[in-house]
Amino acid sequence: MGEATKRPRLFVSHHSSKAEVALQVEAALARHDVDCWMAPRDVDPGEAFDTAIQKAIDECSAVLLLFCAQSDKSRHVKRELILADSASKAILPLRLEDVVPHDLAYHLASAQWIDWLARRDEAMSRIAAKAHRLDGLDQSADVVAAADALHAATILQASRQEEPARMPPPPVPSPPASSGMPVWVFAVIGLVLVVGVLAGMLLTRGGEESGPAPEPARLADVEASDSMGEANSEEGKVEPEIVEPTPVVPPMRASVSPSFNCSKAASRVEKMICSDDELALLDRELARSFRELRAVAGQDRAELEADQRNWRVAERDACGSVDCIASVTRDRVALLNAAKLAIMNGEAF
Known part of the structure; x- marks a missing residue:
């Protein structure tokens, strides 16, 4: 290298x-x-x-x-x-x-x-x-x-x-091309078609009234067929699947790396630290203060490590904003530095 x-x-x-x-x-x-x-x-x-x-x-x-x-x-x-x-x-x-x-x-x-x-x-x-x-x-x-x-x-x-995906607007249908024929010609053709349909319906109804009555068995078959069709229609219905929205996580773009690996950040607070320069710097300063105190803690190292874990869970991870995380981290750094000076001056931990 x-x-x-x-x-x-x-x-x-x-x-x-x-x-x-x-x-x-x-x-x-x-x-x-x-x-x-x-x-x-x-x-x-x-x-x-x-x-x-x-x-x-x-x-x-x-x-x-x-x-x-x-x-x-x-x-x-x-x-x-x-x-x-x-x-x-x-x-x-x-x-x-x-x-x-x-x-x-x-x-x-x-x-x-x-x-x-x-x-x-x-x-x-x-x-x-x-x-x-x-x-x-x-x-x-x-x-x-x-x-x-x-x-x-x-x-x-x-x-x-971070912006939600936007669907493209539906295409606007283009107006039909003009055929060059006057509008009244289409109106006359439509009226003729309507009259023809009505005449056919009247002829059909008159033939049905003059014909023989339907047999009971055939009516039963029709009713059974209708009921089976309704059942099949009910079975063919598919309930729409409800898709839960995926939560949006802030991108990790802090230019300063904290004391831990941001690719393995799991908790909400760790992700907030990884996405904020000030919090990343404070986390590095906290890690250094903890290492320096641990180096002089002697037999009290186990107690110090347990106290640090309890602080992380009870105070830092309980924060819901960047200002809260920054404030409790600064207080913790000051406390660790004061404990280190006390040990170096011969005082109890």
Whole structure:
């Protein structure tokens, strides 16, 4: 197997209130082969926070700033930009809100702004292309545009598959060709035919009244024949088969894979996770937090695994919406991380 293709990595500087937006940006950049580093998520267990920040900025291709009113006032964001300047790293400001920088104006004076407010796909393409160029990789604008077009075509095809099949409209019968004869000629011919039919019916009825009476046995045969015909008609009736409609399942088109195989997703919640980028990222983060806690749990591993199964069934799988799944998953990640720190500090599990 050949060597894996190198992917640029961006340090995402953001305010904690924009954590969900940061995950959306990460998912969009992943489609352009760009990775993201975010704190506190990517700080290794036991590693000093400031050391991890400095190391991540030194090793990144550039610093992607998610600019908003809160980040403009954040001391942590300002320190990260100072470290980026010291490491000669490019700063890519992504404008999330229509505000003017004040505290960060010095650091953003020469930066080229990228607007997230209107054309988000174009913004992600520009950031990805810049990251690849800064990392010395051949990632032209045409390649990025082709990736966007492929992603848009995939979503369009999936949305078309969700539409119910439509029957073609019945053909409209064409009017009969004119024979060139006047309308009154057809009226006269029709009247003659009606008179002839009525005359034939009167002659037939008069012959039946003057003929011999039918025999009783022959009448019985006729009645028996009629009753048998009715019975056969009842037996020949076929009740229409009732076909239950097939439930429509949302297409699995998340660009980020969760911690499990989506082709084997069985439950409703697992299928929802597989079809949503944010839920897929949260599931991966949950799996990593669980593995890290399990590695330090020692003799309490069995209890931890049972507790995780109970949480999955009683809380996560009981959700009926994407917001509910995201909320309980974030709470679980925070709980697992807190338990891991407690064990590392010598406290009980």
